[in-house]
Amino acid sequence: MAPVNRPRSVRDRNESAWLLPKDGRRCDPALVEGMRRFADDDVVDLVVVGCGAGGGVLTQRLARRGWRVVCLDAGPFWDPDRDWVSDEKGSHHIYWTDPRVIGGSDPVPLGSNNSGRGVGGGTVHYAGYTPRFHPSDFNTRTADGVGQDWPISYGDLRPYYEAMEEELPVAGQSWPWGDPHRYPQSPHPVGPNGQIVMRGAEQLGIDVRVGPVAIVNGGFGHRPHCIYRGFCLQGCKVNAKASTLVTHVPDALARGAEIRPDSMVTRIELDDAGRAAGVVYIREGVERFQRAAAVAVAGYAIETPRLLLNSATKRFPDGLCNNEDLVGRYVMVQGAPQVTGRFEEEVRMYKAPPPEVSSEQFYETDPTKDYARGFSIQTVSPLPITHAEHVAAEGHWGSVLREYMRDYVHWSTIGVLCELLPLPDNRVTLADEKDRFGLPVAHFDYSQCDNDRKLIEASEKVAVSILEAAGAQETLSIQRYAHLVGGARMGATPSEGVVDSNLRSFAVPNLYITDGSVLPTQGSANPALTIMALAARAADHLAASR
Amino acid sequence: MQQRFPGYDVMSQAREWDPVTQAVVQARLGPRPALAFFTPPEEAVARPLMNRLLELDEGPAVPVLEGIDQRLATGQLDGYRQVGMPPAPEMWRRSLVALDEASRERCGREFALLDRDCQLLVLEGVRTGGDFGGMPGPEVFAAWLRFGCTELYSHPDIWNEIGFGGPAYPRGYKATSPGIREPWERADVAPAEDPVPIGARMEQARKRHLDGVAARAAK
Numbered sequence: 062m063a064p065v066n067r068p069r070s071v072r073d074r075n076e077s078a079w080l081l082p083k084d085g086r087r088c089d090p091a092l093v094e095g096m097r098r099f100a101d102d103d104v105v106d107l108v109v110v111g112c113g114a115g116g117g118v119l120t121q122r123l124a125r126r127g128w129r130v131v132c133l134d135a136g137p138f139w140d141p142d143r144d145w146v147s148d149e150k151g152s153h154h155i156y157w158t159d160p161r162v163i164g165g166s167d168p169v170p171l172g173s174n175n176s177g178r179g180v181g182g183g184t185v186h187y188a189g190y191t192p193r194f195h196p197s198d199f200n201t202r203t204a205d206g207v208g209q210d211w212p213i214s215y216g217d218l219r220p221y222y223e224a225m226e227e228e229l230p231v232a233g234q235s236w237p238w239g240d241p242h243r244y245p246q247s248p249h250p251v252g253p254n255g256q257i258v259m260r261g262a263e264q265l266g267i268d269v270r271v272g273p274v275a276i277v278n279g280g281f282g283h284r285p286h287c288i289y290r291g292f293c294l295q296g297c298k299v300n301a302k303a304s305t306l307v308t309h310v311p312d313a314l315a316r317g318a319e320i321r322p323d324s325m326v327t328r329i330e331l332d333d334a335g336r337a338a339g340v341v342y343i344r345e346g347v348e349r350f351q352r353a354a355a356v357a358v359a360g361y362a363i364e365t366p367r368l369l370l371n372s373a374t375k376r377f378p379d380g381l382c383n384n385e386d387l388v389g390r391y392v393m394v395q396g397a398p399q400v401t402g403r404f405e406e407e408v409r410m411y412k413a414p415p416p417e418v419s420s421e422q423f424y425e426t427d428p429t430k431d432y433a434r435g436f437s438i439q440t441v442s443p444l445p446i447t448h449a450e451h452v453a454a455e456g457h458w459g460s461v462l463r464e465y466m467r468d469y470v471h472w473s474t475i476g477v478l479c480e481l482l483p484l485p486d487n488r489v490t491l492a493d494e495k496d497r498f499g500l501p502v503a504h505f506d507y508s509q510c511d512n513d514r515k516l517i518e519a520s521e522k523v524a525v526s527i528l529e530a531a532g533a534q535e536t537l538s539i540q541r542y543a544h545l546v547g548g549a550r551m552g553a554t555p556s557e558g559v560v561d562s563n564l565r566s567f568a569v570p571n572l573y574i575t576d577g578s579v580l581p582t583q584g585s586a587n588p589a590l591t592i593m594a595l596a597a598r599a600a601d602h603l604a605a606s607r
Numbered sequence: 608m609q610q611r612f613p614g615y616d617v618m619s620q621a622r623e624w625d626p627v628t629q630a631v632v633q634a635r636l637g638p639r640p641a642l643a644f645f646t647p648p649e650e651a652v653a654r655p656l657m658n659r660l661l662e663l664d665e666g667p668a669v670p671v672l673e674g675i676d677q678r679l680a681t682g683q684l685d686g687y688r689q690v691g692m693p694p695a696p697e698m699w700r701r702s703l704v705a706l707d708e709a710s711r712e713r714c715g716r717e718f719a720l721l722d723r724d725c726q727l728l729v730l731e732g733v734r735t736g737g738d739f740g741g742m743p744g745p746e747v748f749a750a751w752l753r754f755g756c757t758e759l760y761s762h763p764d765i766w767n768e769i770g771f772g773g774p775a776y777p778r779g780y781k782a783t784s785p786g787i788r789e790p791w792e793r794a795d796v797a798p799a800e801d802p803v804p805i806g807a808r809m810e811q812a813r814k815r816h817l818d819g820v821a822a823r824a825a826k
Contacts, residue, residue, distance in 0.1 A: 147774035158686030288779030
């Protein structure tokens, strides 16, 4: 059956793709420069902290409802033409690289791996995989005895998943896993790396599908078709890959929101009645205070807890909303080992987007295994610097490293995402060290549990077997992590969560958290689409409550 | 060392790239500012360190140390650091002092004055050892290598060495299946040269050789 295209209805609720220039430029300076501006003393309806996946969607949704919204972002307002390059090393500035300390028995590298900077946030540098969570993700405690049940079900999010898939839009084959569904755009042609992985999976009888990727196939509004240049993780210069910079920010601006870049929020202020009064932020070296009737924090799993902890008051001496000692706890990353295999034919995996094909065949708990929950499989295509890290991780250096790297065009790479479990001691706290704003930096401890280790080991074996079945002469594995969620989880009660099912904090009635930090569990799906769906749902709640 | 892609010149495609990317890549081929971070005594250790870590004499000259210096001087760093590791600038200064100390202890002279064999021996000691200047040796070794690889594998001359197609906007790619190439790409002339057995033989030879060097150094 032909994929269903419903651009008309999408445009009716989000005009972003039609507000971008038609003339080949990737950003409309008139829209950015001409945006509505609010004064610090204006009591806006909502101030949003951070313009990534969650903050970008929330800002657009409420601007559409006529709310007066200011969204503050610590980084720049990107112009893809001017600010981004088709180059690995030259993309350092799109990552959040402020000082942070990592610890625990399995410390998680940050920076380019999982931390975005500027308007668009992490969606600027994510690969673009946008799977849904499975229905089973919402009650793992009850069904599998691990993790935590969500205070909402899959059905509560489904309409928002569907809306987001249309707005990004998502391209892929019809999806057989979780809640089976189709995608608004047809699957992309598969490049060399994806073809190898499909070949191996077919040999083993593993079901893989093309997608789901938030990359335009054929055209969408004024956003062009993907050109298969392979630099998705360096920021899409084509405007083909969805980031909130192109999918929600243009519509937000056209509907009267202000997105104020280069504004680092340092504190949330409460009034005498215990309600949020606005946020303190630093712009061009000057400390300012934006007044607001409500505050939404969307700084992601490290910066959101850090901001709450840095906003301690007399009433909340251990950090805002931290009266139950939950802020900063249960931060999760996915175990994401990658396996790279050598083929005598030239693969040249740098061509085509790294996100191409995936499988969720191993997503659910398999009662025959000695671990709970599962993993997904996805193609990845490291560029040379990242491929060198794979080689170095094997212990190679000097002449041997050079020899491996001269062979770069012969390697194909596959990644997995493992659902690691939420643990209370995997947490963000404040370090003694301070950043250039004088604020204590985040200290992020991470340690795996037994279930995590078993799952990672099993997933890596499957990835190796796929490449071997495809004809790999050799394989190398690297242990790594992907994504960051949790740290301000949602729960049914204040002792279970920092926020309720509508993302409103239990402790401060007009304070919301609308980013990945609210996730109680993470599945083995990339989190972006779920974060966007949750933010859109919270926007409906906010609009209805006024 | 055999060239795998003789005659390949990725810069012949630069006119197909957007001007911002062109400028960023071209700058790697042009003049570099004088060192700003490393002091002369530090430079004296860091240069031979990078030569050994990446065997820079094996291919075209790449200003690896200059690139690292620029990143450290301008703060273009990863930001995060592991407990037990200082921020990157301090890690570099302390590790270079520690490298000279380890060299004197193991082989009797500063790192820069050692022959290649002894340099390899000392570095293998850092990579597989414990405390190194108050820091975990393997972490320091990994950080050195990460900084070095970022410079080496972002250089167009090295893209020629490895056959990488380089930037591709706005042109994109057309030949996107295994075994085929764009008209301007060059075929690997030695596709059967699987680096895994070759690398294993090299590692074994290095280990045997270094065991001999270590035995002599101990006398």
